[in-house]
Amino acid sequence: MVPCQCLKGSAELRLEDGSSRCAGRVEVKHQGQLGTVVPGTWGTLCASRWDLLDAHVLCRHLDCGFAESIPRGGPFGRGTGPVWKDSFHWLVGGGSRCDGRVEIFQRGTWGRVLVDHWDVQEASVVCRQLRCGEAETAYNPPKPQRGMGPVALRGIWCAGHEASPTLCNTSLPQSAPVAGIAEDVGVICWGSRQVRLVNGPGRCAGRVEIYYQGSWGTICDDGWDLPDATVVCHQLGCGGALVAFGSAQFGEGSGQIWLDAVNCSGAEAALWDCPAGSWGQHDYRHKEDAGVVSFLALRLENTGGCSGHLQVFYNGTWGSVCSNSVTPKTIRAVGGENGCSGRVEVWHRGSWGTVCDDSWDMQDAEVVCRQLGCGPAVSALDKAAFGEIILGALLCLLLALLAGQVRSARAGRRGHGPCY
Numbered sequence: 001m002v003p004c005q006c007l008k009g010s011a012e013l014r015l016e017d018g019s020s021r022c023a024g025r026v027e028v029k030h031q032g033q034l035g036t037v038v039p040g041t042w043g044t045l046c047a048s049r050w051d052l053l054d055a056h057v058l059c060r061h062l063d064c065g066f067a068e069s070i071p072r073g074g075p076f077g078r079g080t081g082p083v084w085k086d087s088f089h090w091l092v093g094g095g096s097r098c099d100g101r102v103e104i105f106q107r108g109t110w111g112r113v114l115v116d117h118w119d120v121q122e123a124s125v126v127c128r129q130l131r132c133g134e135a136e137t138a139y140n141p142p143k144p145q146r147g148m149g150p151v152a153l154r155g156i157w158c159a160g161h162e163a164s165p166t167l168c169n170t171s172l173p174q175s176a177p178v179a180g181i182a183e184d185v186g187v188i189c190w191g192s193r194q195v196r197l198v199n200g201p202g203r204c205a206g207r208v209e210i211y212y213q214g215s216w217g218t219i220c221d222d223g224w225d226l227p228d229a230t231v232v233c234h235q236l237g238c239g240g241a242l243v244a245f246g247s248a249q250f251g252e253g254s255g256q257i258w259l260d261a262v263n264c265s266g267a268e269a270a271l272w273d274c275p276a277g278s279w280g281q282h283d284y285r286h287k288e289d290a291g292v293v294s295f296l297a298l299r300l301e302n303t304g305g306c307s308g309h310l311q312v313f314y315n316g317t318w319g320s321v322c323s324n325s326v327t328p329k330t331i332r333a334v335g336g337e338n339g340c341s342g343r344v345e346v347w348h349r350g351s352w353g354t355v356c357d358d359s360w361d362m363q364d365a366e367v368v369c370r371q372l373g374c375g376p377a378v379s380a381l382d383k384a385a386f387g388e389i390i391l392g393a394l395l396c397l398l399l400a401l402l403a404g405q406v407r408s409a410r411a412g413r414r415g416h417g418p419c420y
Helices: 052-061 120-129 226-235 362-371 402-410
Strands: 011-016 025-030 042-045 091-093 099-106 109-115 135-139 151-153 155-157 169-171 186-189 194-198 205-212 215-219 241-245 257-259 291-294 298-301 309-314 317-320 331-335 342-348 351-354
Touching (some): 120 135, 194 226, 194 291, 331 362
Antiparallel strands (some): 025 042, 091 099, 099 109, 194 205, 298 309
8 A cells, every 4th residue: 555645735737648638647746845755746646535526626727627537447557756645625624525624726736715704605606616515504613623724715705606616706815804804614515414324234234323514423213114224225325224223223322313203205315305303403312323234234145046144244244143043943834734834933032923924935935944954845825824923024034033133243253254
């Protein structure tokens, strides 16, 4: 791994080894002294946070219009010299690319914006320029978050409809000082909202947290159900929801409880599009934090269908569930002529219960028959053919056991390989 160095002060930019001056590997020449790096040395940029918005800024700086793409995989070859941290984000110091202190790149240098008047009109122009929606909050950063570098602007006045801050009325640093006290400015855009699952067996299971107004907070489990969990799983690209947990099953969070009484239909694009109580308004504690397990948090090993060894994704690794819960002692067929036919029942959390027939088919029956040592399944019956259902609906026999096994996954690795 090549260490990256901070890039501050004046710099030149170019694109190298491309088909024209407007395509190629991004290189930066820093003009000032930086550690052992000789002034005037060309270096490349770290790609870890480089995105199309950064490329747009660079293309405009080079009079190349708008960026068409940011190809990955080093198609323009490896550069030489130092590797600089990327420096093309307008908002710095926030928890996402859509919130933080405002800086502007001009004349080869990133500079601060100092004004004595800053409100949502000016902030919204910045947010739209960054494709982050409208502004939620315009603020002046506290002293520890203020900038220390050069000043690019000493004033900015927008009507609110401008496409870019450069189209607003601005004052340069060498102009007459603005009236009052000029301070750094910051913004929180709508696009800064994020959702994540933490403290679970991978990124697709865990406690639900939302990034809002510059900080992470949790969701209360009041009314929390599968449609709510489904929206979270879809939003994270984790498929559908398997379980919607309450009562801080993935541990208690800290800080704000941002939402309660969430009531999604399951079709919303984001959790904050669902009906819910007011942001930050609740009378709950973190012992009621909501959680989610998505389908992509588990898999069946060595199978192309609905049979195999159940595995959980934990700490970046797939591992088997060690509880040995699915055995002939924890599953049975009752009400039939012998132990190989009858109503399917599962021993779960201290009691026997049945499996709902919703989507029950031959593949599910095959799993049961093999676990019982009864060979292949002959038929998969439903409609309580062997008696009434006494347990709530469970989608799949193996998946029904996951709720108890997730807690085992969180407990950590045990002695023999990646097994939870």
